[in-house]
Amino acid sequence: MRKEWLGISLASLMLAACSTNQQQNYTAPPLPAYNGQVVEIPGIEPKYEPRNPTANNDYSVNGVRYKIVTDTQNFSQIGLASIYGPEAQGNRTASGEAFDGDAFTAAHPTLPIPSYVRVTNLANNRQIVVRINDRGPFIPGRIIDLSPAAATRLNTSNNSRVRIDVINVAPDGTLSGPGTIGTRVAKQSYDLPARPDLDGGMVTSEPSSSSSSALAPVTTSTTDAVSDVRPVDNSELQNNGSIGAPIRTNGLQGAPQPLRSGVLESDDDTPTPTPVTKTVRPAPVVAPVETTSPHTTPAVSPAVKTPTASNHGTGKGFVVQVAAVNNSERANELQKKLAQHYNVAGHVEAVNGNIYRVQLGGYPNRSDASALQHRLAQDNINSFITSNNN
Structure with a gap:
C-alpha cells in the first residue's frame, strides 16, 4: 500500500513539474538599473482596464495546465514569437473581441486579460507595446502570438526571439513594471492647429504698466478711416x-x-458700334518738339490727343x-x-x-x-x- 501511494505521489510531482516548467522555463533575467535617456516607441497606449471576468481563470490545453499570473509587477520572459495567420481575421479572442490583424494586439498563455507588454525583437532591438487580449500560443518554446501589424513593426518571423516586459497600469493611470524602463509610448495627437491670427498682429490687450516696451492699443477714428478711403480711379494716368x-478710361488697357x-x-x-457719351476733358499742353535741322519748323502736337x-x-x-x-x-x-x-x-x-x-x-x-x-x-x-x- 505504501509503495502504491509512493508511486502516485511521484506521478503527481512529475505532472506538477511539467506544468510549472511550461511557465517558468522562459523567465527572463531582471533588467538592470537604467539612468539613460528615455526614448519613445510605437504601440498602443497603456490605460487602466479592469480584468475580464471570464478570461482569467486557470485552464488546461493538450494536457498542460496553465495558471494565470496574479503578480505581474516584475514579469519578464524571453522566447520565440509566433504570428497570427490570416484565418484568424474576425474570429473571437479570449476577451470576446473580434480579432483585428491591423491592431497592436497579442496572445499570451498566462498573463491577465487585458494587459500590456513591451515586446523587443532581440535580433534588431526594435520595440513595440501591444495589448494582450487572447490566449496562446500553445507550442513549446513560444511565449507570445503577435498580430500581423505588430510583427511587421518588429520585423519578426516565426524564428525570432523576443523579450516581453509587462507594463502595469494603476487605476489613476500610473505606469510601472519592467516595460516602462527606458521607454515610453509615442502619443499621436490629432488636434487641429491653432487658428491663425487674423488681426494682423495688433495688440488687443492692455499694455503692462511695468513694461515700458509694450505697445499701446491701436485706436483709430471711424470717421477718419471712412473719409480716407477712395475708390480706384485711373483718370489721372497719362499715355506717355x-x-x-x-x-x-475707367479701366486698364488689356491685351x-x-x-x-x-x-x-x-x-x-x-x-x-454702340454710341457712348463721353465727358470731354482738357488735355495737357504738349511742348513743341525741337529738331536738329535749323530749317525745319518745330512741330506742335494737337491740343487734344x-x-x-x-x-x-x-x-x-x-x-x-x-x-x-x-x-x-x-x-x-x-x-x-x-x-x-x-x-x-x-x-x-x-x-x-x-x-x-x-x-x-x-x-x-x-x-x-x-x-x-x-x-x-x-x-x-x-x-x-x-x-x-x-
Missing part, C-alpha cells in the same frame, strides 16, 4: 507713348482680344482691323460707319478676291493704334493691331 498705357467667333473670315452680320490716321493708304505703319467679311458692299459700309463714328481714316483691303478686311487708321507708331483699339473695346468691338507694310 508706351504700348498699353491707359488713355483716360488685344480676338474677334468674335464667326466674324473673322466669315459672312456674319457686321458689328455695330485723338488718334487720327496720318498715313493711311500709303502702305506704312500700323492699322486696327475690326472685321473680315466676304461681301465688299458690307465691308465698305462698315468701314465708313466706323471711320465717321471714331473720326479716323479707314480702308478696305481685299484678300484673294473674296475676303475684305475692314481696317481703321494707319499710324506711324503702335501706341496710337493701341489707343484706337482701346476706344473700340469700350464699345464692345473686338479688334487687333497689324502692320501694313505692303
Whole structure:
C-alpha cells in the first residue's frame, strides 16, 4: 500500500513539474538599473482596464495546465514569437473581441486579460507595446502570438526571439513594471492647429504698466478711416507713348482680344458700334518738339490727343482691323460707319478676291493704334493691331 501511494505521489510531482516548467522555463533575467535617456516607441497606449471576468481563470490545453499570473509587477520572459495567420481575421479572442490583424494586439498563455507588454525583437532591438487580449500560443518554446501589424513593426518571423516586459497600469493611470524602463509610448495627437491670427498682429490687450516696451492699443477714428478711403480711379494716368498705357478710361488697357467667333473670315452680320457719351476733358499742353535741322519748323502736337490716321493708304505703319467679311458692299459700309463714328481714316483691303478686311487708321507708331483699339473695346468691338507694310 505504501509503495502504491509512493508511486502516485511521484506521478503527481512529475505532472506538477511539467506544468510549472511550461511557465517558468522562459523567465527572463531582471533588467538592470537604467539612468539613460528615455526614448519613445510605437504601440498602443497603456490605460487602466479592469480584468475580464471570464478570461482569467486557470485552464488546461493538450494536457498542460496553465495558471494565470496574479503578480505581474516584475514579469519578464524571453522566447520565440509566433504570428497570427490570416484565418484568424474576425474570429473571437479570449476577451470576446473580434480579432483585428491591423491592431497592436497579442496572445499570451498566462498573463491577465487585458494587459500590456513591451515586446523587443532581440535580433534588431526594435520595440513595440501591444495589448494582450487572447490566449496562446500553445507550442513549446513560444511565449507570445503577435498580430500581423505588430510583427511587421518588429520585423519578426516565426524564428525570432523576443523579450516581453509587462507594463502595469494603476487605476489613476500610473505606469510601472519592467516595460516602462527606458521607454515610453509615442502619443499621436490629432488636434487641429491653432487658428491663425487674423488681426494682423495688433495688440488687443492692455499694455503692462511695468513694461515700458509694450505697445499701446491701436485706436483709430471711424470717421477718419471712412473719409480716407477712395475708390480706384485711373483718370489721372497719362499715355506717355508706351504700348498699353491707359488713355483716360475707367479701366486698364488689356491685351488685344480676338474677334468674335464667326466674324473673322466669315459672312456674319457686321458689328455695330454702340454710341457712348463721353465727358470731354482738357488735355495737357504738349511742348513743341525741337529738331536738329535749323530749317525745319518745330512741330506742335494737337491740343487734344485723338488718334487720327496720318498715313493711311500709303502702305506704312500700323492699322486696327475690326472685321473680315466676304461681301465688299458690307465691308465698305462698315468701314465708313466706323471711320465717321471714331473720326479716323479707314480702308478696305481685299484678300484673294473674296475676303475684305475692314481696317481703321494707319499710324506711324503702335501706341496710337493701341489707343484706337482701346476706344473700340469700350464699345464692345473686338479688334487687333497689324502692320501694313505692303
